[in-house]
Amino acid sequence: MMRDDRTLPLGWVWTTIGEITQVVEKIDPREKPGSEFAYLDISSIDNTTYRITEPKFYSGKDAPSRARQLIRANDVLFSTVRTYLKNIAFVPEIYDGQIASTGFSVLRAEDGVSSKYLFYYSLTESFLSALGELQRGTSYPAVRDSDVREQPIPLASLPEQRRIVAKIEELFTRLDAGVAALKRVLAALKRYRAAVLKAACEGRLVPQDPNVEPAEKLLARILAERRARWEADLRAKGKDPKKAKNVEPKSPDIDGLPELPLGWCWATLAQQKLFSLYGPRFSSNEYTADGVAVLRTSDISESGKVSLKSAPRLSLSDSEYEKYKCEVGDLLITRTGSIGTLAIFNDWVRAIPGAFLIQYRLLVPETTRWYLFYFLKSPSGNSSLLKKSAGIGRPNLNAPSIEEIPIPLPPLAEQPRIVAEVERRLSLVQELEQTVGANLARAERLRQAILKRAFEGKLAPQDPNDEPARALLQRISQPDSVAGQSERYSQRGGVTLSHRARPARRSHLPPG
Numbered sequence: 001m002m003r004d005d006r007t008l009p010l011g012w013v014w015t016t017i018g019e020i021t022q023v024v025e026k027i028d029p030r031e032k033p034g035s036e037f038a039y040l041d042i043s044s045i046d047n048t049t050y051r052i053t054e055p056k057f058y059s060g061k062d063a064p065s066r067a068r069q070l071i072r073a074n075d076v077l078f079s080t081v082r083t084y085l086k087n088i089a090f091v092p093e094i095y096d097g098q099i100a101s102t103g104f105s106v107l108r109a110e111d112g113v114s115s116k117y118l119f120y121y122s123l124t125e126s127f128l129s130a131l132g133e134l135q136r137g138t139s140y141p142a143v144r145d146s147d148v149r150e151q152p153i154p155l156a157s158l159p160e161q162r163r164i165v166a167k168i169e170e171l172f173t174r175l176d177a178g179v180a181a182l183k184r185v186l187a188a189l190k191r192y193r194a195a196v197l198k199a200a201c202e203g204r205l206v207p208q209d210p211n212v213e214p215a216e217k218l219l220a221r222i223l224a225e226r227r228a229r230w231e232a233d234l235r236a237k238g239k240d241p242k243k244a245k246n247v248e249p250k251s252p253d254i255d256g257l258p259e260l261p262l263g264w265c266w267a268t269l270a271q272q273k274l275f276s277l278y279g280p281r282f283s284s285n286e287y288t289a290d291g292v293a294v295l296r297t298s299d300i301s302e303s304g305k306v307s308l309k310s311a312p313r314l315s316l317s318d319s320e321y322e323k324y325k326c327e328v329g330d331l332l333i334t335r336t337g338s339i340g341t342l343a344i345f346n347d348w349v350r351a352i353p354g355a356f357l358i359q360y361r362l363l364v365p366e367t368t369r370w371y372l373f374y375f376l377k378s379p380s381g382n383s384s385l386l387k388k389s390a391g392i393g394r395p396n397l398n399a400p401s402i403e404e405i406p407i408p409l410p411p412l413a414e415q416p417r418i419v420a421e422v423e424r425r426l427s428l429v430q431e432l433e434q435t436v437g438a439n440l441a442r443a444e445r446l447r448q449a450i451l452k453r454a455f456e457g458k459l460a461p462q463d464p465n466d467e468p469a470r471a472l473l474q475r476i477s478q479p480d481s482v483a484g485q486s487e488r489y490s491q492r493g494g495v496t497l498s499h500r501a502r503p504a505r506r507s508h509l510p511p512g
Contacts, residue, residue: 003152009457012156013469018149020476021118022108025070029099033061041066041101042079045087050123052077052089055098069100074115076107078122081142083131090119105148112472114161120168121153124451154455155469163460171450179443182436189429189436196425197378200418201408203261212413214263219409222272222363223248229274229363252406263411269372270403274361278335278399279353280324287312292321293351297334300343303430304373306332308349316352324352324359329369331360333376333385335397340385344373358399367415374422375407 003014029037038055041064046053058067071077073096079087081103100106107122109115121127130151135141156164199205227248231241249270257266282294293311300306316324326332326345334341336356345351353359362369375381388401410418453459 008154009156009462010464011160011462011466011468012154012457013473014152015155015473016149017107017118017151017153018146019473020110020113020153020155021149022110024075024106024108026068027070027099029058029060029063029067031060033059035060037063037067038095038098039064039067039101040071040077040089040095040098040104042081042087042103045077045079045089047086047088050086050088050090050119052091052095055095063099064101066101066103067099068102069104069106071098071100071106072096072108074109076109076115076119076122078105078107078148079103080105080145080148081140083128083135083143086123086128088119088122090116103142105145107148110476112158112476113155114158114165116165116169117156117161118153120165120451121455124455125448126452127151127153154457155473156457157463157466157469158472159466160457160460160462164454167460168450168454172447175443175447175450179440182440182443185436186433189433193426193429194379196422196429197374198380200422201375201378201380202258203264203408203410206414206417206421208261208263208414209411210262212263212411215265215267215409215411218368218412219265219267219271225363226271226274250404252404254406257406260408261410263414265409266406267409268403268407269360269405272362272364272368272372273403274363276361276399276403277324277353277359279355279357279359281355282314284312286314288315289313291315292325293347293349294354295326295332295345295351295357296354297338297341297356300332300341303426304343304377306343306345306347306351308347308351311351314352321350321352326351326353326359327361329362329366331362331369331372333358333360333397333402336394339389339395339397340376340382342373342376344369356396358397358402365412365415367419368409368412370419371410371415372407374419381405381407 005013008014029035036057036059039058040052040055044052044054044056058064071091073091073093075091077087077089077091077100079085081087107118109118131143131147134143134147136143196205227246230246234241234244249268251271252266252268254266260266279295287294291313292315293308294314295306295308295311299308299311326347328345328348330345332343332345332353334356335358362372364372376385384405385397385402388405389395389397390401450459
């Protein structure tokens with residue numbers, strides 16, 4: 001339904017996208033098997049900069065079935081699939097005459113309509129939200145090309161369109177500079193976080209005390225407790241520990257490892273664990289309204305804490321729960337997907353580890369658990385985890401591989417100071433990251449506010465001497481414009497595949 005022109009500034013008019021855009025040529029590149037072209041699909045678009053960054057290159061004989069739309073410089077590519085993802089781009093000159101997927105609505109402005117005006121309108125929240133309500137399908141929600149072209153657009157005179165575009169780009173240039181600076185801050189904070197963890201695990205974050213008990217004695221106590229538990233378990237089963245063989249965990253191979261600070265020693269996770277267990281894998285079809293909480297990777301925070309407020313539930317027998325249950329202090333490591341996500345279980349809720357987790361119960365003091373956690377998150381620990389992953393297509397970690405990683409173990413008395421200093425510094429990093437994130441979100445809101453004012457006629461000045469947009473619209477809709485349009489297509493090469501030089505494989509091209 002067309003909107004009331006009285007809601008618009010003087011001289012503007014409501015129309016539809018279809019009324020001010022041309023018909024786009026459809027071709028079959030397979031008809032010219034020897035030709036080469038750049039192919040643009042949804043994955044070719046950077047939906048944060050709205051630019052074409054990753055085109056694919058094909059010969060006509062290998063053309064994908066969806067390569068059917070001949071595009072021109074200054075076209076607007078609007079993805080009709082999952083419109084909320086904003087896979088939108090302005091076509092620069094280098095891609096003139098190339099081919100786009102039928103997954104795009106290709107918007108080519110009529111004469112008298114600024115292509116950039118059309119492009120910026122396609123980024124507005126009002127345009128995107130209206131199309132979002134029209135999406136069909138669940139696993140592959142999409143709109144039709146006709147849905148896009150039926151959307152209303154407020155049309156200004158061509159001179160005012162150009163003033164609006166110029167003002168938008170002036171303000172966006174300033175905004176983009178601020179966003180780039182914020183992203184540099186985030187990158188610097190990420191490097192600082194890694195530097196803190198690296199220093200902590202090399203003994204450079206807090207001063208050492210030569211009078212404290214060395215880590216070798218701590219490790220000896222842990223190993224003695226491990227053996228005592230093993231012997232007690234055998235006696236409980238009516239067996240004589242002297243007649244059984246205890247397989248002691250191996251010490252790490254320290255050849256080539258750096259020298260540690262005074263009082264530190266190398267150890268492995270295998271030497272410090274009580275037991276390890278792979279979390280069971282459940283189908284979402286097994287989830288129930290109540291029961292035991294299933295801990296997933298998404299329930300683990302960056303700081304390694306667990307929150308089960310939104311965790312799914314599962315009905316388990318008591319024996320199943322006893323086998324898989326999490327206890328406070330357990331170390332959790334994801335072993336596939338997002339490999340190496342870590343947590344120390346701290347929630348009182350009855351819970352079991354979900355799919356793709358390794359669960360470790362440790363024979364170490366609470367402080368040591370957190371030191372181990374931070375070591376595995378450090379550059380050295382994280383790279384060791386990734387190196388231990390195996391498999392093609394879907395790599396995964398297994399417990400024996402993790403347990404042989406050499407860990408630089410500080411004296412027990414030094415660990416609380418290391419953990420406290422790490423957490424103090426990382427809490428400051430987190431606060432700064434939250435501040436930067438809030439400012440990035442504010443920048444996006446400001447971007448939308450600029451676009452909103454632009455298409456309300458409040459961003460650039462009106463000129464009463466400009467030709468009214470209705471006269472422009474009437475010229476576009478005149479019947480002879482169809483013949484003129486066909487003539488323009490013919491002059492630009494018709495529907496034949498362009499034989500211009502193949503575009504260079506470039507990324508981050510400027511829009512236009």
